[in-house]
Amino acid sequence: MSVDHCFITQLLDWFAIHSRDLPWRHTYAPYHVWIAEIMLQQTQMDRVVFYFTRWLERFPDIASLAAADEDEVLKYWEGLGYYSRARNLHRAARILAEQGHILPARYETLVKLPGIGPYTAGAIMSIAFNQDFPVVDANIERLFARLFDIITPLKSRENKILVWQKAAAMLPSGQSRNFNQALMELGALVCLPKNPLCSQCPVSLYCQALRLQIVHERPVLPPKKKTIFIQMATGILRRGDNILIQKRHADDVWANLWEFPGGRLKEGETPQQAVVREFLEETGLQVGVTGEITSVKHSYMHYRVILHGFFCDVVAGGKKEPALHAAQENRWVRFTELHRFAFPAGHRKLIEYLRNSSGI
Numbered sequence: 001m002s003v004d005h006c007f008i009t010q011l012l013d014w015f016a017i018h019s020r021d022l023p024w025r026h027t028y029a030p031y032h033v034w035i036a037e038i039m040l041q042q043t044q045m046d047r048v049v050f051y052f053t054r055w056l057e058r059f060p061d062i063a064s065l066a067a068a069d070e071d072e073v074l075k076y077w078e079g080l081g082y083y084s085r086a087r088n089l090h091r092a093a094r095i096l097a098e099q100g101h102i103l104p105a106r107y108e109t110l111v112k113l114p115g116i117g118p119y120t121a122g123a124i125m126s127i128a129f130n131q132d133f134p135v136v137d138a139n140i141e142r143l144f145a146r147l148f149d150i151i152t153p154l155k156s157r158e159n160k161i162l163v164w165q166k167a168a169a170m171l172p173s174g175q176s177r178n179f180n181q182a183l184m185e186l187g188a189l190v191c192l193p194k195n196p197l198c199s200q201c202p203v204s205l206y207c208q209a210l211r212l213q214i215v216h217e218r219p220v221l222p223p224k225k226k227t228i229f230i231q232m233a234t235g236i237l238r239r240g241d242n243i244l245i246q247k248r249h250a251d252d253v254w255a256n257l258w259e260f261p262g263g264r265l266k267e268g269e270t271p272q273q274a275v276v277r278e279f280l281e282e283t284g285l286q287v288g289v290t291g292e293i294t295s296v297k298h299s300y301m302h303y304r305v306i307l308h309g310f311f312c313d314v315v316a317g318g319k320k321e322p323a324l325h326a327a328q329e330n331r332w333v334r335f336t337e338l339h340r341f342a343f344p345a346g347h348r349k350l351i352e353y354l355r356n357s358s359g360i
C-alpha cells in the first residue's frame, strides 16, 4: 500500500469529526500535553482524564509542580501505578523551573529530561508544537500491522524499526499534530484489538489485512510472558490510636511510597510467620499476629499478587520503638490520616477494606 493524499485526507476528515473531547486538546499547551502523554503510558484514557483534571487543579503549571513536595506529587499519582513516572515529572519540573519554567520546543533537549524518551519527546514535539515528528504507540502498532499486513511480532525490535520507518514516511509535513493523533485515535476507537470496526473505518480501502481477510491474524503477537504468582503478607501494628507506617527507600520498588511493614512469603512459610519475620527484619520489633484482616489481590505487568493483611501487637516485654532497617522513615499516624500518604495498590486496597468494614 502506498499512502497517498486521499488516505491522509480521509484520516484527517475522520479525526475532525470523531476525535474525543480531551482536556489537553482544548489548548495543546505544552505542559498539558506532557502531563497527558506521561499519564497515558500504561494507563487507560478514561482514568487519565480524571487524574489529569485533578492534577491540573493542584499543579496547573511547571512552577507549582516544581514547588510541590514529592509526597504530595505521589499522592496525586496514587492509583496510576508506575510511580517513577510521577517522580520523573517532578524532577523534570524542578530542572525546568531553573530554566525559565518553559517546556522547550526542541527534541534534543526534551529527551534529556527525566522520564522523556524518544516516544514522549516525539509526541510533545508533534502534538504540542506541531513539528514534523512521527509517533508510534500501541494503537498505531496494531493499526499498522493490519494496514500494511506486517508479520513481525509486536514488541520485537524488527517490528519497532519497521513501524517507526512507516510512521516517519507517511507523516504529512505541517500536519503532524492532527495526523499522529488521528492514527492513535483510529487505533483506539475503530481498529480495536479484538473486534475492529472495519465497516466504520475511514481507511478500510487501504487495509491489506481486510483485503486478505486476515484481520484477526494481525498483529502477530509476541510469545506470552508466564504469569508469576506472588504471596505477600503485611501487618498493621497499633499503638493507642496510631498505626505504624514506613516510607520505602528511594532506590527500591515503589520508591518513596508508604506501606505497612511486611514482604514476600518465603518457601514453606505461612503468611502469619512471614509477617512476624518481616517485622523483625524491617523494624527490629518482635510482634505476634492478633487477627486476620483480609487478603487482597492485585496485578501488575505479568505478576499476580495476593497480599494477606493482619493486625499485630508487640510481644510482651519487647522493644517498642521501630528501627529503620528497610525504610527511610517511619511514622505513627491515625487511621484517618492515611489518606494523606501514597501507598502501593495492595496496601491501598487493605486500607479501603478497613475503611468500608470499620475494622479499625
Ligand code: SF4
Binding pocket: 143, 146, 147, 190, 191, 192, 196, 197, 198, 199, 201, 202, 203, 204, 207, 208, 209, 210, 215
Ligand atoms: S479496515 Fe479494519 S483492520 Fe483495517 S485498519 Fe480499518 S479497522 Fe483496522
